Amino acid sequence: MTDPATPVHTAPLRDDRRVVLVVAILASFVVGLDSSVVNVALPAIRQELGGGLVVQQWTVDAYLVTLGSLILVAGSLSDLFGRVRIITWGLVVFGVASVLCAVAPTGAVLIVARALQGVGGALVTPSSLALIVAAYRGAAQAKAIGSWTAWSSAAVIVGPVIGGLIVDGIGWRWIFVLTAVPIAVTIPLVRRISGDVVAGHRPRVDVVGAVLAVVGVGGVVLGLIEQGRLGWGAPTVVAALVIGGLALVGFVPWELRVTRVTGAPLVPLELFRARNFAVGNIATLSIYGALGMVGFVVTLFLQEVWGLPAWLAGLATLPPTVLLLLLSTTVGSFAGRYGPRWFMATGPAVAAVGSLLMVLVGSDPGAYWYAVFPGLVLVGVGISLMVTPLTSAVLGSVPQTEAGVGSAVNNAIARIASLVMVALAGVVLGGEMSVGGFHRAVIVMALLLVAGSVVSAVGIRNTHSRT
Incomplete structure (x- = not known):
């Protein structure tokens, strides 16, 4: 009889490590692409469907509410029924929802379709990372997570520029067609994975x-x-x-x-007895709240105050993602050898300096080169130093059998932090985007990043491997 605490391997995932990594990256690419293209489309959506800042906030947050809440259920489902099966379901739901977004006749329909996309994203996100955790160990796992972070971020690089060109050229609706394309590539690859990890028993979902x-x-x-x-x-x-x-x-x-x-x-609270898991998630709450506001506020400011076209606004916000792509794998390797603590402490502090630098902006777009660009570069360096070590610290502190739900909890906290800050954007901005509102927003970002830095420096413990 199988011990309920023991995972059941239908086949050894380590035999399929390359395919597992590619699938994990592509599945996350789908979710990341959607998030990045939507931000540059918000002004166009507002212009066609109306509703002001409220509709723009809901277009982002309807997705994040279901993603952030149901990702917890999806993490349990991933552990119980297998990472591969749950990823497949999530990709199908996400694809259907993307089509509904593309044909939405009103803001209300778009918001509902975005919520459905969040359901698909919730199924995909924890399972993709849990596949890597099941297939890799030790320093190799940290390096694989670094590759996953870097290449998944390619979606955020491609999204703003191509999404902006699509918005300016043939209309915002086509960006949701774009997000469906990686799904058609990923599903056949998922079917090539010969192994999986499932729990030895199947208790009821909470x-x-x-x-x-x-x-x-x-x-x-x-x-x-x-x-x-x-x-x-x-x-x-x-x-x-x-x-x-x-x-x-x-x-x-x-x-x-x-x-x-x-x-x-739904959430095994005993996971929080692990120091790095508890502290890492507190840091996640603060840091990802700041990053969620960065993506929302900066993109709107560039288009609605400076009047940049969508494609140029997308291009202008690329520095953090480019740096994340270039540095994450290297940082992951170093964090695997030396531990995550000081990476997690230094990264948010550097990003906070970048946020404060953007207080220098005014109504002149020329300020991009001496305030926004260097500010975003520092934010990118800070994120690159922090993201992979944070993920490794959190997931490295939980048993493999609970990697799915551990990943889900961390992802849920990150998404919930982002959606709450986007929801608060109306309060911080004063109801509409303006120079003064932007200044208040970047100060709030900096304070949150500093808080994340302090929490990490004080609370995280290094449990690294040099192998």
Whole structure:
């Protein structure tokens, strides 16, 4: 009889390591491409569908709400039913949702379709990284994660420029057709993987926990976004914030109860007993909140205040992603040898300096070369120093059998941090994009990055391998 705690390998994944890495990269490419092209399309979407900043925020956050909430369920499904099967389901859902986004007649339909895309993204994201964790070990794993980070970031490089050209040339709807293309390449490759890792038993999925997560995150985000249109005292806003807050407050007690009764919670809270897992996720909350605001605010500012076309705005925001692509694999190798602590502490601090440098911008686009460009370069260097070590520190602290849910928790926290900061953008910006609002936003980014740096320096412990 199989021990429930023991993973069942249908075939050794290490025999398929190259295919596993390619699949993991392409699956993440799909999710990253979607995120990067949507940001440059927001002004065009607003112009055609209306709705102002609120519709722009929901176009981003509808995706992130379902992604950030359901990624927890997907992590459990990945461990129970296999990484390969869950990735396949996720790619199919994502492809269907992309087509719905492309034909959306109204802002409301687009928002619903974006939420469905988030469901597909939730299924794909934890499984792709969990495949690497299952196939690689030690320093090789850190290097593979570095390659995954770097090449997955190619989507974010291709997305803004090609997406901007598509928006300016044939219209924003075609960007969602673009996101469906990698799916057609990835699914046949997934079928070539001969092995998988599944749990030895199949407990029930924590449905109540999933509902509490979705209602909690979605309610808070709904309140934060809609206050910009309705005001803080509006019944809808108050009800959303109260219900969302109560759901989040009830989430932890429910998870503790499920742990005692069935041993199959949505989030295994015992994972947080591992120091690097707990501290790494606290750092993730702060750092990725800042990075989520960077992507949203800078792209809007370049188009709506400086009047740059979508393709040029996409090109102008590439420095962080280019640096991430160039440096992540090398940083991953060094972090695998020397440990993640000081990489995670130094990276956010460097990025914070870059954020503060962008306070120098005004209404003149010429400020790009002495404020925005060097600021984004420093942000890129900081991200490159931090991302791979952070991922390695978090996932290296959990057992292989829980790699799927461990990856899901970390990804969920990153996405939730981003979506909350995008939801708060209306408060920080004052309802519309302006020079003053942009200055406030980059200061908030810097404060969050500094907080992430301090948490990492104080809390992370090195448990590295020199092999």
